[in-house]
Amino acid sequence: MTTEINWDAAELEPLSRSAVEFLQLLLRRDPQHRPSACQALTHAWVQEEGSAADLPLQGSVVQRLQRFSTYGHLKQVVLRMIADEMTEDMPAAGKVVKVVRDLKASGGLALFHELDTDKSGSVSLNELSLGLRRQGYVLADSEVEQLVTKIDADNDGDIVLSEFMTTLLDWHQLQQEPSWQAYLDHAFHRLDVDGDGFISLEELLEKLPRVNYTGGSAEAEAQRCAEAKLMLREADTNGDGKISREEFNDLLRDNHAPDSLSFYDDRLALNMGSV
Known part of the structure; x- marks a missing residue:
């Protein structure tokens, strides 16, 4: 390949700076200048561990929202359809429904109710923006609005529980389950x-x-x-x-864009890393 990689491409915007730097090292044209496997494992992106472990989903909410926002509209609609069926506990569900229950148990459901301050059953742009800041995330209103626009499957301006839970699910894990094809x-x-x-x-x-x-x-x-x-x-x-x-x-199938949460900036305040 002779085409230069555009490191400022829109597709790479959700990635953390550390993740981009790691990719740049691995994709150097000259093999002599690429890190060895051992050297790669010492890179900061590989070494850094999850932060704010006591937050819902261990502080990965914004990363999950960013990841889901990279999916196209049709894919988002279908994933929401599948997520809705999982919560209905279909006979073919097996371990898949357990993943949904684990997500709720790890704080996803409680977080939604905390964000829904007016108890309307949906989370507005303002509620999401204020709620994420209370959790320790650093996001501008414009960034939250962009996320809402991309993950609001029914385009009504608010995020209902099924939309919210759909964005937080680990779809890569679910796709490995035998019952995935049935869904x-x-x-x-x-x-x-x-x-x-x-x-x-x-x-x-x-x-x-x-x-x-x-x-x-x-x-x-x-x-x-x-x-x-x-x-x-x-x-x-x-x-x-x-x-x-x-x-x-x-x-x-697995998205061609980076699907590991580590590729996305957690957007947590710096002092949350020591929580």
């Missing part, structure tokens, strides 16, 4: 309304409620159609205007 198959069948073995643009439109788009009826419908087209292109790799089962499964 994928069920999600595909739910989207493939006419049962022809493909997901069409019209079927994706049914997943986008009209009430969540602004402007007049014509403008809102145009926004909705544009979003559905983006969702279609997200998985339609052969460009035939529909999503096959194989394309659907490929979309839901």
Whole structure:
């Protein structure tokens, strides 16, 4: 490869500075200037341990939000569908439902209720911003707004419990479970309304409620159609205007972007590291 890597690319923005520096070392063109395996293991990104262990999810909430925000809209919608079914304790769930229960037990559910200060059943932009700061995270309002925009699956401006829990789940771990394919198959069948073995643009439109788009009826419908087209292109790799089962499964496999939480900045205040 001769193309220079753009280290300022938008895709790398969620990564911590230490993670980027580590990647730059590993990807040096001259092998003589790359660190050995032993040297790599001594890098600060590898050595640093989780901080604020007594916080919900050991202080990894913002990292999880950032990671989920890198997923496309269709992938987010499908993961929320799967997360909802997991909480319903499907017969095929097995260890998968235990992962959801473990997430709740580790503070995810309690954190949502703490953030939801007005007890409305959803977390607003202001509640999330203030709540994360109370937890010790350092985020500007604009950064929180950007996160909310990217993880608000139904585009209503607030985060409900199912959306919040979906962002916090360790999807890589869940995909290793034998029952994962059963969830994928069920999600595909739910989207493939006419049962022809493909997901069409019209079927994706049914997943986008009209009430969540602004402007007049014509403008809102145009926004909705544009979003559905983006969702279609997200998985339609052969460009035939529909999503096959194989394309659907490929979309839901491990993300090509870095999926380890360590690649994302925890955004905790410096003094939290010693908690």
